[in-house]
Structures are given as structure tokens and as C-alpha cells.
Amino acid sequence: MGLGAVLSIASVFTFSLGWQMWRDSLDQAYVSGMLEIQIPGWLLRDLPDVRIAEPNGIVRARSMAEQSGRFRIGPVAPGGYVLQIHSKLVNCSSRSITLNKGSNYDLGTILCSVNERANWTRRFEHSQLLSATYTENATWLTGFRTSKESRNSYVLFRASEARGKFEEVVVPIAAGAERGSFITAFKTGELLFGTYGKGALISNDGGAQWEPLRLPDWVKSVRIALERRPGNWLIVAAGIPDNAEVPRGVPTDTLFETSDFGQSWTEIGQLPATTTSLVEHSSGRLLAGSESVYGTGGIMISEDGGATWLKAKLPFLNATRCIGVMKELRAGMLVAGTLRGIGWKNTYLDGGIFEQNGAIICSTDGGITWKYLGNQSQWGNIQGVAELPGNVLVASAGDSLIWSTDDGQSWASFGKPFPSWIRDIGIFKDTIYILSTGELLESSLDKTITRYAKRVN
Numbered sequence: 001m002g003l004g005a006v007l008s009i010a011s012v013f014t015f016s017l018g019w020q021m022w023r024d025s026l027d028q029a030y031v032s033g034m035l036e037i038q039i040p041g042w043l044l045r046d047l048p049d050v051r052i053a054e055p056n057g058i059v060r061a062r063s064m065a066e067q068s069g070r071f072r073i074g075p076v077a078p079g080g081y082v083l084q085i086h087s088k089l090v091n092c093s094s095r096s097i098t099l100n101k102g103s104n105y106d107l108g109t110i111l112c113s114v115n116e117r118a119n120w121t122r123r124f125e126h127s128q129l130l131s132a133t134y135t136e137n138a139t140w141l142t143g144f145r146t147s148k149e150s151r152n153s154y155v156l157f158r159a160s161e162a163r164g165k166f167e168e169v170v171v172p173i174a175a176g177a178e179r180g181s182f183i184t185a186f187k188t189g190e191l192l193f194g195t196y197g198k199g200a201l202i203s204n205d206g207g208a209q210w211e212p213l214r215l216p217d218w219v220k221s222v223r224i225a226l227e228r229r230p231g232n233w234l235i236v237a238a239g240i241p242d243n244a245e246v247p248r249g250v251p252t253d254t255l256f257e258t259s260d261f262g263q264s265w266t267e268i269g270q271l272p273a274t275t276t277s278l279v280e281h282s283s284g285r286l287l288a289g290s291e292s293v294y295g296t297g298g299i300m301i302s303e304d305g306g307a308t309w310l311k312a313k314l315p316f317l318n319a320t321r322c323i324g325v326m327k328e329l330r331a332g333m334l335v336a337g338t339l340r341g342i343g344w345k346n347t348y349l350d351g352g353i354f355e356q357n358g359a360i361i362c363s364t365d366g367g368i369t370w371k372y373l374g375n376q377s378q379w380g381n382i383q384g385v386a387e388l389p390g391n392v393l394v395a396s397a398g399d400s401l402i403w404s405t406d407d408g409q410s411w412a413s414f415g416k417p418f419p420s421w422i423r424d425i426g427i428f429k430d431t432i433y434i435l436s437t438g439e440l441l442e443s444s445l446d447k448t449i450t451r452y453a454k455r456v457n
Contacts, residue, residue, distance in 0.1 A: 028075030029099035031083065033107035035069040035092060037114060037453060039412050043069065046452035048087035048112075052076055052097075059084075083107070089118050089452045116401065116414040119447040123433075123440040124166045126155065131182040132435045134428035135191075137206060141166065141440060142180030142193065154180040154195055158207060171210050174198050186227045190261070194222040200235065202262055213262055216241065223253065224278045231261040234268075234306070236275045236288075241267070253290075255306045268306040273297045277326040279367075281334065287312070287367045289323030289336060297322040299336060301367050313369045315361060324358070324383040325424075329393075334363040335373060335408070337382020337395060358382040360395060362408065373408040384425035386432065392450050396422035399436070403448075405455050414449050 031052060037043065050071045051062040060081065065071040078101045085092035092112040099105055129143040141157040154177040157166040174180075177195035184192050191203040193210065200222040201210040213235070215222075221238040228234060235256040253275045255268040273290035274297070280286055286306050291297040299312040326336040338359045358379040361370045380398020387393055393404040399417040404410060420438035427433075432448065434441040 027078065027101045029078055029101070029103045029105060030072060030074030030076075031097065031099070031105045031107065032070070032072040034109045035065050035071065035085065035090070035112050036109050037069075037090075038111050039114070039414065039453075041410075041455055042412060042453050043067070043456050045454050046087055046089050048085050048090050048092070051084040051086065052081045053084055055080065055082060078103075085110070085112070089115050089449065091115050114414040114449060114453060115416070116449045117416060117418065119449070120434070120441040120443045123163075123442050124157065124159075125439045126157070128155075128179075128437060129435055129440065130180060130423065131184070131194075132424065132426070132433065132440060133183050133185045133191075134426075134431075134433075135185045135206075139166075139440075140183045140185070140191070140207070141435075142183045144179035152178045154178065154197075156180055156183070156193065169207065171201060173210060173212060174201060181221065181223055182225065184225050184227075186230075186233070188227075188230045188261075192225045192233075194225060196221040196238070199237075200225065213265075215256060215265055216267075218242070219254075219256075223275055226278045226280065228280055232259045233257070233262065234278060234280075234286075235265070236271070236278055238274070240270055257306070269308065271300065271309060273300075276323050277336075279326050279328055279334070281328055281366050282332050283366045285366050287326060287334070289326040291322030291324075291339060299323055299326065299367065299370065312363070312367055315371050316359070324381050325385055327385055327387075329387045332364070332366065334367050334370075335385055335393075336361050336363075336370070337385055339381045339383070340379075340398075358397060360385075360408065360411075374404060374406075374410050377411070381421065383421075383423050384434070386425040386427055388427070388432065388445060388448065388450075390450075392448070394425060394432075394448070396425060396434075398422070401425075401434070401449075403450055405450050410455065412455070414453065 047064045050065055051059050052073050053059045061073045061076045063071055063073045078099050080098050083095050083097055090112050092110055129141055131142050133140050139159045143155055144152045145155050146152050154174055156169040158169050159166045174195055177198040179196045181194040181196055191207055193201045199219050200213040202213055203210045218241055219237040223238055224236040226234040237254045240252045240254055253271040256265045257268050258265050271288055273292040275288050275290050277289035286302040288300045300309040301312050302309050322339040324337045324339045328334050340358050358381050359376055360373045362373040363370045382395055384396035391407050393408050395402050399421050400413050402411045402413045420436040422434055422436045424435040430445050431442050432445055
């Protein structure tokens with residue numbers, strides 16, 4: 001057989017094979033669609049893996065969704081399949097599909113939810129947690145437990161390693177305290193442990209030994225500690241001395257200051273409400289957030305180190321608000337969150353009522369005047385707020401988180417609520433943590449939900 005004949009036979013074979021492949025391709029099917037987050041104005045950053053699998057689980061085709069959410073998979077042979085969408089943070093229901101010969105099956109829009117909780121690790125669980133602090137060598141938690149006889153007692157927990165197991169710490173001189181109100185670490189190494197019932201305790205050796213702060217004998221409960229400068233601290237104690245000139249029956253706190261690392265304390269003055277937060281602004285002004293069933297809560301400012309206080313101008317039509325958190329962010333802006341009033345008694349308000357929804361407000365003049373920060377919604381208690389890299393803010397809203405990627409001008413909530421109410425949000429190095437009434441959760445800063453979804457309007 002000559003060379004020409006061989007080439008001719010090869011050409012016919014190649015043509016026949018190509019013709020068959022083309023005929024087979026006409027029988028193949030394709031599937032397309034659009035994945036859409038169930039939050040208007042947000043698109044996926046995390047690109048889900050879209051698969052076509054047989055009912056027995058064998059994958060026959062797969063494709064990554066585009067940035068817009070659009071996907072197209074194929075070719076696959078006709079038959080019955082299951083469309084699967086795989087992503088750690090995006091939840092989309094699988095669906096059964098039947099593909100006919102040569103079909104281009106467009107599924108249209110597939111609504112997906114975002115599983116915000118996927119990248120949070122539960123560090124610890126306890127029924128009533130109130131405060132957390134991180135140091136270079138340990139993580140501390142405090143709160144309380146309730147006995148079968150309905151009596152409360154403080155709890156204090158410590159984990160000595162970054163991801164280590166928490167162990168309960170017994171402090172003998174705190175015996176009888178109803179709860180731990182706060183645990184905080186100062187930059188100079190001291191640990192302060194506030195209680196209801198036994199005042200405040202200090203440790204200078206990382207929590208191995210504790211001794212009482214040298215406050216007046218009448219101070220039994222301490223709400224807040226603030227470090228202004230090394231050795232210069234402020235303490236907010238619940239209650240008032242017997243000689244204080246304030247109306248009886250109205251909740252009042254007392255402010256103390258030390259300039260010698262707690263060796264001696266000076267009584268500065270009174271605050272006419274239950275203090276929930278204390279901030280020293282970069283301007284030197286002191287600000288106190290508070291709550292009160294008498295309607296005297298809100299934000300107060302002091303220009304003289306806490307001796308006298310004036311009410312800040314808040315943006316609410318009904319000024320009866322309670323403050324859940326207040327912090328200073330970059331460039332001196334202050335942000336505060338309010339508490340829902342639904343659980344508060346209105347007996348003492350002379351016809352007024354508490355606002356029913358939490359709100360986020362801000363101040364750019366050092367706390368003198370305040371306005372709403374971005375869009376507001378029917379949120380729960382705003383008790384935590386944190387500033388993340390990239391103009392990202394996160395705040396608590398009851399048992400959920402709300403996120404902003406535009407400095408608070410707009411807010412969005414992703415995924416399911418957390419199991420319990422969130423009390424605090426904080427950052428330590430490359431970790432962001434959530435403290436709720438029932439657990440401590442942690443996530444890496446580079447794995448927060450805003451790294452996987454982005455706002456487009």
C-alpha cells in the first residue's frame with residue numbers, strides 16, 4: 001500500500017472520529033445559573049465550587065462560579081443529576097436536575113445564605129460570662145454562676161496558652177462576691193479584677209497572687225477600671241458614700257482616681273446613673289455611658305477630670321436611651337451603641353418610655369454632639385463594637401453581628417444568630433473575639449465575613 005493510500009485512510013479515520021465527536025457533543029448538556037446572596041447590594045468574594053454529580057455522589061463536571069455569581073458547567077451526558085454548591089461560608093441548597101440531549105439548562109437565580117459562624121472557633125462555654133481580657137501570656141474571663149438555691153457567685157477563668165484550655169481560678173479574698181464585673185490588664189502589667197460584693201482586686205504577678213485595692217470600706221461593687229497613663233487609673237464604684245449630696249433612691253456611681261499604681265485613691269465625684277462605659281477621649285475629655293430605670297441614662301461629658309458632668313446632645317426624639325458601649329475609633333471619632341428598652345421598667349419615667357430598638361451613634365466633636373451612624377434597623381442591644389483593617393466596623397446587635405465596609409454608612413447582617421447575647425467584641429493582635437453571655441468565640445482577622453462578601457452599592 002502506497003503512502004498516499006495510507007494518508008487517505010488516516011484522513012478518513014480522523015474525519016470519522018471528529019464527526020462522531022461532534023455528533024456526541026450535540027447530545028451533551030450544559031447547566032448555568034446565577035448564585036445570589038440574600039442581602040441586597042452584596043456580592044460574593046468567596047467563589048463557590050459548583051458541581052454536577054450523579055445520585056451516588058460521583059462528580060461528572062465542576063466549575064468555579066464567577067465573581068458575579070454566574071456559573072456554567074458541562075458538557076455532561078444526559079440523565080439525572082444533583083447540582084451541588086460547595087463553599088465554607090456560602091450555603092445553597094442542592095437540587096435535583098434532569099438533563100436532556102443537547103440541552104442548555106438555565107436554572108436562573110439561586111438564592112444563597114452566608115454562614116457567618118463558619119470561621120468562628122468556640123474557645124470556651126459558660127452560662128454567664130461578663131468580661132474578657134487578653135495578655136501576652138494568658139486569656140482571662142469572668143462572670144458568675146447560679147447555684148441550685150438561686151444564689152450567684154463569681155467565677156474567674158484563665159487559659160495560659162494562646163489556644164489552651166481554660167481552668168477556673170479561685171481567689172480566696174473574693175469569696176462571697178456575687179459576680180465578677182470585669183477583668184482588665186493594664187499596659188504596665190497589672191491585672192484588675194472587679195466584683196460585685198468584694199470591691200476590686202489587683203495582681204502584680206500575672207494572677208498568681210491577689211490583694212484588695214485600697215478603696216474606702218463602703219465600696220463593695222466596682223463596675224469599670226480605666227488606665228489613663230502608667231499608674232494613673234480611674235475606678236467607677238457602684239453606690240455613694242454616706243455623706244454624698246444626691247437624692248436617695250436614684251442609682252448613682254462614684255468615680256475614684258489613683259496616680260500611684262493604686263496605693264492611694266482620691267474620690268473625684270458622682271455620676272447620676274449606672275455607668276456602663278468610661279472613655280478618655282484623645283482630647284482629654286472624659287465620657288461616661290450609662291443606663292437607668294429613672295431615665296437619667298445617656299452620655300455625659302466632663303472637662304475637669306470627672307468632678308462635674310454635663311449631658312451630651314443625643315439625636316433621639318425620645319431622649320430616654322441607655323448606652324451599651326462607647327469607644328473612640330481612628331481620627332478621634334467616637335461610636336456608641338444603645339440598649340433596647342423593652343426589658344426596662346417604665347414606672348419611674350413620668351409617662352415616658354424607653355426606645356425599643358438599639359441604635360449606633362457617633363460624634364466627631366469629642367462627644368459633645370452625636371448623630372446616627374449610617375442606616376438604622378430594628379436591632380437588639382448594641383453592646384460591642386470594633387474597628388478592623390480596611391474601613392471595616394463590626395458591632396453586636398443582640399445575638400447577631402452587623403458589619404460595615406464603608407465606615408459605618410451602611411450595615412448588614414450575615415447568617416444565623418449566635419446562641420446567646422453578645423456582650424463585647426475586641427481585637428488582640430491578629431485575633432478578633434466575641435464574648436457572649438454563654439461563650440467566647442475567636443476568628444482570625446483575615447477570615448472575617450467581609451473577606452468573602454463585598455458591598456457593590
